[in-house]
Amino acid sequence: MALTGDTGGKAVLAAHKDLHAPVRIDGQAATFDVDTVADLENVKDAAR
Secondary structure, three states: OOOOOOOOOHHHHHHOHHHOOOOOOOHHHHHOOOOOHHHHHHHHHHHO
């Protein structure tokens, strides 16, 4: 399954329900949108 554009992971999660579990996230971290490696680095920087 390939994702293109600003699709997000919703289709991937729906296709693989047996491979994930919900996790509660409090605070600002719940609002981060990570679509690229650069986005992930920004999240890591914000957590420091």
